[in-house]
Amino acid sequence: MSNKKSFSSFGRFIPPPAFVMAGLLLALSLVASCGTKTKPTGKKVLIVGIDGMDPRLVDEFMSRGLLPNFEKLMSMGDFKPLTSSIPPQSPVAWANFITGTNPGKHGIFDFIHRDPDTYMPYLSTSKTEGAPEDDSIALGKRVIWLKGGVAENKVAGTPFWEYLAENGIWERVFKIPSNFPPAGGVGWSGSGMGTPDILGTYGTFTYFTDNPPEHPDSIGGGTITPVYMVEENVFRTKFVGPTNTWALDEKRPYLGGDKRNYADSEVPLTIYVDPENPAVKIEFQDNELVLSQGEWSGWLPIKFDMFPPFLGARGIVRFYLKEVRPDFKLYASPINMDPLEPPMPVTNPPEYAVEVAENCGYYYTQGMPEDTKARQADLDILNDGELFQQMMLIHDEDKKIFKWHLDQFKDGLLYYYFGSLDLGTHMFWRLHDPSHPAYDPKWAKKMGDPVEKLYVMMDKIIGTALERTGPNDVLIVMSDHGFASWDKTFQVNSWLLENGYLRLEKGVDREKVAYFRDLDSGKFGVDWSRTMAYGMGINGVYINKLGREAYGAVSPVEYREYVDEIAEKLMDYVDPATGEKPILVAAKSYETYKGDGLEHAPDIVLGFKRGYRGGDESALGKFPKEIVSLNKSSWSGDHCVATREVPGIIVTNQKIRKQDPALIDVGPTVLSIFGIEKPAQMDGEPLF
Amino acid sequence: MPKVKISKELFARVKKFAGMAGYSSVDEFVSHALEKEVSQLEGADSEEEIKKKLQGLGYIS
Numbered sequence: 001m002s003n004k005k006s007f008s009s010f011g012r013f014i015p016p017p018a019f020v021m022a023g024l025l026l027a028l029s030l031v032a033s034c035g036t037k038t039k040p041t042g043k044k045v046l047i048v049g050i051d052g053m054d055p056r057l058v059d060e061f062m063s064r065g066l067l068p069n070f071e072k073l074m075s076m077g078d079f080k081p082l083t084s085s086i087p088p089q090s091p092v093a094w095a096n097f098i099t100g101t102n103p104g105k106h107g108i109f110d111f112i113h114r115d116p117d118t119y120m121p122y123l124s125t126s127k128t129e130g131a132p133e134d135d136s137i138a139l140g141k142r143v144i145w146l147k148g149g150v151a152e153n154k155v156a157g158t159p160f161w162e163y164l165a166e167n168g169i170w171e172r173v174f175k176i177p178s179n180f181p182p183a184g185g186v187g188w189s190g191s192g193m194g195t196p197d198i199l200g201t202y203g204t205f206t207y208f209t210d211n212p213p214e215h216p217d218s219i220g221g222g223t224i225t226p227v228y229m230v231e232e233n234v235f236r237t238k239f240v241g242p243t244n245t246w247a248l249d250e251k252r253p254y255l256g257g258d259k260r261n262y263a264d265s266e267v268p269l270t271i272y273v274d275p276e277n278p279a280v281k282i283e284f285q286d287n288e289l290v291l292s293q294g295e296w297s298g299w300l301p302i303k304f305d306m307f308p309p310f311l312g313a314r315g316i317v318r319f320y321l322k323e324v325r326p327d328f329k330l331y332a333s334p335i336n337m338d339p340l341e342p343p344m345p346v347t348n349p350p351e352y353a354v355e356v357a358e359n360c361g362y363y364y365t366q367g368m369p370e371d372t373k374a375r376q377a378d379l380d381i382l383n384d385g386e387l388f389q390q391m392m393l394i395h396d397e398d399k400k401i402f403k404w405h406l407d408q409f410k411d412g413l414l415y416y417y418f419g420s421l422d423l424g425t426h427m428f429w430r431l432h433d434p435s436h437p438a439y440d441p442k443w444a445k446k447m448g449d450p451v452e453k454l455y456v457m458m459d460k461i462i463g464t465a466l467e468r469t470g471p472n473d474v475l476i477v478m479s480d481h482g483f484a485s486w487d488k489t490f491q492v493n494s495w496l497l498e499n500g501y502l503r504l505e506k507g508v509d510r511e512k513v514a515y516f517r518d519l520d521s522g523k524f525g526v527d528w529s530r531t532m533a534y535g536m537g538i539n540g541v542y543i544n545k546l547g548r549e550a551y552g553a554v555s556p557v558e559y560r561e562y563v564d565e566i567a568e569k570l571m572d573y574v575d576p577a578t579g580e581k582p583i584l585v586a587a588k589s590y591e592t593y594k595g596d597g598l599e600h601a602p603d604i605v606l607g608f609k610r611g612y613r614g615g616d617e618s619a620l621g622k623f624p625k626e627i628v629s630l631n632k633s634s635w636s637g638d639h640c641v642a643t644r645e646v647p648g649i650i651v652t653n654q655k656i657r658k659q660d661p662a663l664i665d666v667g668p669t670v671l672s673i674f675g676i677e678k679p680a681q682m683d684g685e686p687l688f
Numbered sequence: 689m690p691k692v693k694i695s696k697e698l699f700a701r702v703k704k705f706a707g708m709a710g711y712s713s714v715d716e717f718v719s720h721a722l723e724k725e726v727s728q729l730e731g732a733d734s735e736e737e738i739k740k741k742l743q744g745l746g747y748i749s
Contacts, residue, residue: 202744
């Protein structure tokens with residue numbers, strides 16, 4: 001995979017050379033794409049990827065006659081569970097799918113990896129880095145950058161579609177997870193899960209309100225912006241964009257001597273409140289829209305000036321007017337990168353995004369755009385009904401782009417990804433399952449079963465796919481993992497602490513530690529010299545290994561001894577409330593993964609029993625008081641458990657010959673259909 | 689509780705807008721404004737940047 005793309009980073013916004021470079025790359029890719037003539041093969045393979053579709057739920061809904069198109073497709077070929085990755089987390093699973101290899105080769109083991117130098121977590125699949133300040137010149141309040149930042153896709157290996165493209169076979173792979181920035185080469189693909197918003201985050205919404213909470217900064221995944229009615233029925237406020245590294249702050253260009261204090265980028269916003277009706281008019285830049293209470297807007301372009309008139313960061317945003325009176329509540333989506341001119345690439349080649357947007361309109365470029373954070377926040381920013389409405393808007397957009405792709409699809413491979421079912425099942429499991437600790441009878445009565453609705457919705461997509469599939473075409477519907485209820489939480493760091501494998505510094509309160517740092521002093525709260533292992537990420541346990549970790553305490557000689565001992569003890573742990581063992585499998589990386597990409601692998605990967613999941617707190621270096629607790633959050637379904645507990649699905653109009661199909665087999669299957677020999681590094685085998 | 693000196697003029701302006709902005713007191717408004725400012729400065733630090741990015745991940749609350 002061509003992993004690095006020198007475009008921009010969010011800390012160093014599109015310096016001139018990178019800007020020129022972007023244009024140059026666009027031109028080159030146009031040449032490349034025009035120059036790479038595709039040849040007809042007489043074959044068509046359509047893959048519909050549905051994140052999180054679960055075989056048990058498919059069975060359940062099918063037995064009630066709710067999925068006629070699934071049933072039809074199954075009758076034409078096969079329906080089997082599809083073995084997911086270890087652990088069965090989406091970035092890992094989709095990387096298995098993309099490369100046809102195990103994580104030991106592609107190098108992705110969790111949503112979150114850790115830096116052994118700092119014990120800090122970071123998002124695993126991509127890295128964006130600004131150019132060092134040495135590569136810039138400050139002239140007064142302006143900064144000139146001589147070098148651009150770098151966005152790097154951390155998935156190692158070659159995506160299977162690249163082999164098709166190299167052989168002159170038409171292919172399109174749209175919005176696939178673990179593909180940001182999109183893989184280079186001659187293949188056409190778009191990035192999905194893992195694609196940041198314009199701020200470089202996984203999604204930061206803005207909530208404009210005249211009744212802000214006491215501590216608005218504590219909201220994860222969003223910004224609360226208090227609005228002031230300075231004139232009658234008029235709010236004047238602003239959107240805050242990415243830090244403008246092309247300019248220094250007007251009033252305080254430097255902090256503490258010579259530390260640059262970069263300017264904010266902002267776009268002023270005026271909201272006129274209708275004095276009588278529950279409606280507003282919103283004005284910013286060239287946009288003017290009227291919105292009634294309870295209404296969602298379409299996409300609106302927004303541009304943050306960086307070095308006007310030459311440079312700016314272009315995004316798109318949509319609003320939801322929740323309430324006008326007595327409190328004013330206006331939700332604005334995370335600002336997505338504008339597909340017509342994204343500050344960072346969202347497709348390869350870049351014109352692929354432009355082509356989609358020109359034919360289908362603006363679309364969500366941010367990965368996982370369903371704003372579960374706005375629902376999770378205690379402020380009722382989006383309630384269950386509103387979140388579901390947003391999912392429907394996203395799905396409508398996906399449907400439109402899917403159909404447009406189908407119209408273009410005459411030969412070769414089309415892969416299309418749908419993500420709403422996954423996030424919907426995470427959030428609405430508690431309305432599907434009355435035994436869940438967070439079951440909400442009020443919303444269940446109001447909404448019915450949203451999970452069922454999402455499956456029915458996907459069945460219609462399969463109906464569309466079937467209509468467009470000829471007798472000689474191959475249709476594969478597949479998912480990356482299944483689902484389970486998340487009833488109880490297991491905090492591995494608390495377990496390690498209570499079992500003497502991890503020690504805190506003297507006097508440190510375990511409940512005042514995060515990222516292994518003592519919140520009072522800002523220093524490490526963990527005594528690394530006496531710590532043998534620590535947890536980070538949703539399923540990972542790392543040995544504090546000498547020579548690898550900054551303050552390693554376990555010698556390479558003792559390493560396996562500790563891995564084996566801790567793995568065994570974790571599997572023996574019994575939930576005192578139920579007598580159940582929460583951990584089914586404690587997979588040791590030295591016997592689980594094969595390959596050269598083990599640098600970031602946890603030493604033990606926890607595979608939970610259905611019903612349990614690793615705690616958010618432990619995942620980020622915290623030590624809650626209880627090792628096991630009830631999960632009462634709206635994030636109520638999950639799949640970060642043992643791989644065998646949550647297989648995905650494969651439904652196809654072909655007969656599957658392989659006994660236990662797995663995600664890693666799909667790529668080699670596609671290659672074999674087109675007569676391309678399986679590359680040596682792929683671990684999977686053809687299914688048909 | 690520590691006290692901070694500000695000019696009478698600024699205090700009057702803050703008082704005027706605190707009410708309009710829905711804050712229950714000048715103290716609450718000032719605390720919020722400072723918190724926001726400090727968090728922006730913290731945002732320049734790479735560790736804080738990492739934390740902010742992780743906050744958007746639905747899997748972690």
